[in-house]
Amino acid sequence: xxKITRFRPFHTLLFLIGAxxxxxxxxxxxxxxxxxxxxxxxxxxxxxxxxxxxxxMEKALKEVSGVEKVDIVLKKGWVFISTPLDQKPExxxxxxxxxxxxxxxGKIEYSTQPFEYxxxxxxx
Amino acid sequence: xxxxxxxxxxxxSYLMMAQGPPITTGTPVMLGLEGAGIRTFGKYIKKENASxxxxxxxxxxxxxxxxxxxxxxxxxxxxxxxxxxxxGLSDVAVFAKYQIFxxxxxxxxFRILATLKQTFPTGDSRSMPALGTGIYQTALGLVxxxxxxxxxxxxxxxxQLRSGGVTDDLVYxxxxxxxxxxxxxxxxxxxxxxxxxxxxxxxxEIHSLFLSPGLQYIGGRRILFEASVQLPLLQRNVEQxxxxxxxxxxxxFLFN
Numbered sequence: 001x002x003k004i005t006r007f008r009p010f011h012t013l014l015f016l017i018g019a020x021x022x023x024x025x026x027x028x029x030x031x032x033x034x035x036x037x038x039x040x041x042x043x044x045x046x047x048x049x050x051x052x053x054x055x056x057m058e059k060a061l062k063e064v065s066g067v068e069k070v071d072i073v074l075k076k077g078w079v080f081i082s083t084p085l086d087q088k089p090e091x092x093x094x095x096x097x098x099x100x101x102x103x104x105x106g107k108i109e110y111s112t113q114p115f116e117y118x119x120x121x122x123x124x
Numbered sequence: 125x126x127x128x129x130x131x132x133x134x135x136x137s138y139l140m141m142a143q144g145p146p147i148t149t150g151t152p153v154m155l156g157l158e159g160a161g162i163r164t165f166g167k168y169i170k171k172e173n174a175s176x177x178x179x180x181x182x183x184x185x186x187x188x189x190x191x192x193x194x195x196x197x198x199x200x201x202x203x204x205x206x207x208x209x210x211x212g213l214s215d216v217a218v219f220a221k222y223q224i225f226x227x228x229x230x231x232x233x234f235r236i237l238a239t240l241k242q243t244f245p246t247g248d249s250r251s252m253p254a255l256g257t258g259i260y261q262t263a264l265g266l267v268x269x270x271x272x273x274x275x276x277x278x279x280x281x282x283x284q285l286r287s288g289g290v291t292d293d294l295v296y297x298x299x300x301x302x303x304x305x306x307x308x309x310x311x312x313x314x315x316x317x318x319x320x321x322x323x324x325x326x327x328x329e330i331h332s333l334f335l336s337p338g339l340q341y342i343g344g345r346r347i348l349f350e351a352s353v354q355l356p357l358l359q360r361n362v363e364q365x366x367x368x369x370x371x372x373x374x375x376x377f378l379f380n
Contacts, residue, residue, distance in 0.1 A: 044230070046228035046229055046230060046233075047226070047228030047229070047232070047233035048231065049153075049231050049232050049233050049271040049272060049273065049276075050144060050145070050151075050153050050233075050271055050276070051144065051308070051309050051311040051313060051342065052144040052145060052311065052342055052348060052376075052378075053145075053153045053155075054309050054345075055345045055346055055378050056155055056156035056159045056378075057156070058345065059380070060156065060157075072309045073309075074231060074273075074308070074309045075231055075273055076230065076231070077230040077231050099189060100156060100157040100189050101156035101157065101159075101189065102153070102154055102155070102156040102157075102159075102186075102189045102190075103156075103228060104226070104228035106230070
């Protein structure tokens with residue numbers, strides 16, 4: 001039987017403090033202002049109520065070809081992305097991605113102009 | 125004791141928005157397809173004649189958006205008063221969760237999961253004190269939760285079948301969570317929880333119920349830290365199994 005008789009609480013505490021400090025580095029995004037040759041999408045994602053759960057949604061959408069950043073407005077259930085015009089994702093593709101992330105797709109809007117919104121990470 | 129309840133309820137009445145997963149109660153919101161992470165926490169248990177430290181590693185993985193499997197590996201150190209500390213691997217478990225109901229709205233969701241957990245007697249049950257139960261345990265249960273932009277309410281319960289003629293038991297947990305900082309993503313949040321953790325052993329009238337106020341710090345997209353204190357509200361149990369209090373400190377990390 002595998003046994004451990006020496007537990008080092010101080011080492012455990014140091015690890016947790018170190019991880020806490022590392023987590024402090026910002027993952028915030030900057031707004032995309034490159035308006036030319038891009039298509040902008042406003043996606044309603046239903047069920048996006050838990051901020052810690054939203055990471056899966058962001059990760060999945062970042063894998064869409066041409067997407068460089070994903071902005072989320074949790075309170076409205078909106079997700080904003082943009083891609084080059086020639087890599088415009090189809091609605092069905094995005095709906096599948098949202099379902100696979102564990103959420104429910106709502107309305108998806110396309111625009112050649114950036115949508116006006118204030119991403120959560122810019123609000124104070 | 126009542127002060128804690130009044131404090132948490134007062135805060136929640138002013139600041140009810142969404143939050144993270146509860147600390148000592150299951151969450152019905154899973155990680156999404158191929159989502160994976162790790163949860164680890166240490167729990168210090170203070171009893172009248174002994175103290176114990178349990179460190180748990182839990183790894184969930186989503187096979188599909190609705191189906192999650194995982195494993196739980198606990199290590200345990202027990203120090204009876206005036207005696208040498210005993211420590212080692214405790215009882216390892218595997219689990220599966222399946223989403224049986226989901227109703228999503230804008231910034232809100234209500235979900236129910238069916239759960240199955242199988243615990244194996246990998247801990248040494250012959251050591252003094254024992255590190256494992258020495259029996260197989262199969263728990264069938266439900267996890268449900270309603271998370272809105274105002275408050276998160278969670279509950280889980282499981283009926284546990286136990287081998288070796290040991291009486292079956294029932295585990296149940298309730299939780300309410302509220303954030304203490306403005307709602308945003310990527311998050312830099314502090315969430316407050318009030319939770320209740322119950323354990324009832326059938327046919328023996330052994331019943332314990334803990335009140336567990338807790339705090340959770342979400343430092344970014346993929347990591348959070350949490351702490352909770354478990355205070356006994358009810359302990360109908362033999363003296364040696366009664367806890368004075370428990371302290372839990374842990375972290376969760378989502379893989380990229």
